[in-house]
Amino acid sequence: MTIALEHPVLHSTAIALPARFQASYTTRLVAVGVDKRPSDFWLETAGTPQAGDVVIARVTAINNHKRVETPESRKAILFEGVLVMLAYGHRYAADQFLAHVPEDLGPCHLVAAGGIAGTVTALHDRVDEPTEIEPLGLLTNARGTVNVRDFAAFDNPLKVEAPNKRAQVIAVLGTSMNSGKSTTLACLVNGLAAAGQKVAAGKITGTGAGNDRMIYHDAGAHSVIDFTDFGYPTTFKLNFAEIRALSVNMINVLADSGADTVIVEIADGIYQGETSRLLRDQVFQEAVDHVVFSAVDALGAKAGVQELQAAGLHVAAASGVMTASPLATAEAAAVLEVPVVPTFDLTNPEIVTAVLTDHA
Incomplete structure (x- = not known):
């Protein structure tokens, strides 16, 4: 969604919204509000950003991220000088960046293609330097700085x-x-849908991006949401009460859609801080019937399954990248007491149904 607007300059630290800018996936719900009542919004050039605050920034140097994901999940090509509407956020991505919300509106980085602004403090050796941006100002209305939480589709009590x-x-x-x-x-969605079930899917934690929800939809899920629908551009560094509530509230919303089965994804690895605590939480454990564990290799599968079982969760199967290798699959099957199922075999309704019933 590219928004074209015209506004007068308002006062000393306020400037009009630019005539044209590209909204991003994480700011898609905000963009709808701006498009409906553009005269209600302006930019403030001074302030201390908080996680979720919406900013319009100019791209000044294109490096790692060469595209930004639009509200429709199209990957828009970035050009130097283009203006984008992003949300400030922290990012934890072991294969890319560690990034944090900066303390001011100075130059910073595009840290995720879904539309996250932050300051990179560490990066993977194989990743290019982050794309650089220059914030013009914080999106503001009569109530103050606009945060993506203000336009959330769902509450998170x-x-x-x-x-x-x-x-x-x-x-x-x-x-x-x-x-x-x-x-x-x-x-899993595809196999259970083929078995005649209504399946709802959601991503509880991670960094805002539309590609995951699109693959859930393409697989046959009848209802799909993620944490951005609850007003979070990312979930890294959220306090644990919010993580727990987000998990249960998302499951409830998906269940209320009339689903026979709800499937939720937890981002990153099980040693990531929020995930490690969540999988040991009694409320989360009571909300979840089965875990399907994805691993890169047999050693990771064995360690991960043991960790989950020790935490008190029922692991129904192991799958993931390792199952692309027959040798890794055989290694894992030899050391695990749970079934090791090649990822795309889960699309078979008989196989996926057996995995979730015979090993309950």
Whole structure:
């Protein structure tokens, strides 16, 4: 969504919204509000950004991220000088960046293609330097600085209890980023939908991006949401009460869609801070019936499954990137007491149904 607007200059630290800028995936709900009532918004050039605050910034040097994801999940090509609407956020991505919300509106970085602004403090050796941006100002209306939480589709009340069991709930976790979690979840969706179930899918934690929810939708999920629908551009560094509540509230929303099965993805690896604590939380454990674990290799699969079982979770199967290798699959099958199922075999309704019933 590219928004073209015209506004007068308002006062000393306020400037009009630029005539044209590109909204991003994480700011898509805000962009709808701006498009409906553009005269209600302006930019403030002074202030201290907080996680979720919306900023319009100019791209000044294109490096690692050469595209930004639009509200429709199209990857828009970036050019130097283009203006983009982003959300400030922290990022934890072992294969890319560690980034944090800066303390001022000075130059910083585009730290995720989904539309996250932050300051990179560490990066993987194989990743290019981050794309550089220059904030013009914080999006503002009569109520103050606009945060993506102001336009959330769903609330996240912190007082939660484990949901009543209206639907089977499966959590997909993994050894790390890029262990095959999203593909595993999509294959579970596809197989269960082929078995005649209504399947709802969601991503509880991570960094805002539309590609995961699109693959869930393409696989056959009848309802798909993620944490950005609750007003979070990322979940890194959220306090644990919010993480717990987000998990249960997302499961409830998906179950209320009429689903027979709800499948949720937890980002990164099981040693990531928020994930490690969440999988040991009693409320989360009571909300989840099964875990399907994605791993890169047999050693990771064995360690991860043991960690989850020790935490008190029921692991129904191991899958993921390792199952692309027959040798790694055989190694894992030899040392695990749970089934090792090649990812795309989960699209077979008989196989996926057996995995989730015979090993309950």
